[in-house]
Amino acid sequence: MPVAKDEFDDLRPLSFRDPAEVLDEDKLYTIYEISRLLQGLDADADLDGETEAILLDWAIPWMLTNSEEFVFAEPRTDDEPGYYGVDV
Template sequence: MPVPKAEFETFHPATFYRPDELLELDQMYTVYEIARLLQELDPDAELDPESEGVLLDWAIPWIMVNADELLVAEPRADDEPGFYGLAEE
């Protein structure tokens, strides 16, 4: 249900990092690492499952919106996630 703006004390602009501002050209990242980086956390930061789920809710659409600037690598093993990185120009 919508909430009146008057119920909030502070507002922030809805700005997101561009891929080249967030990722290093020579590195590949899991969606979990990207989720942390989008929140200015260390890519290896320990998170409880609920918090990680919330961060993934932000990271997955970010990856989809920025897909033209990214490339994907297959997992190296069956128990490993895929990796994303900057597409080279």
């Protein structure tokens, strides 16, 4: 349900950083690690499942919007996620 803007004290513009500002060009990351880095956390920060899901809600559209700036590698094993990095 929509909420009135005046219910919030702090409204800020929505802006996303470029992938090269977030990721090291010499490394590949999982989507989970990228979602943490986008929020200024360590890539290996320990998060509960609910928080991780919220961070993924931000990371996935960001990656799709910037898809031309990414490369990816298939998972090394079946139980591992894929890896993404900056296309340099």
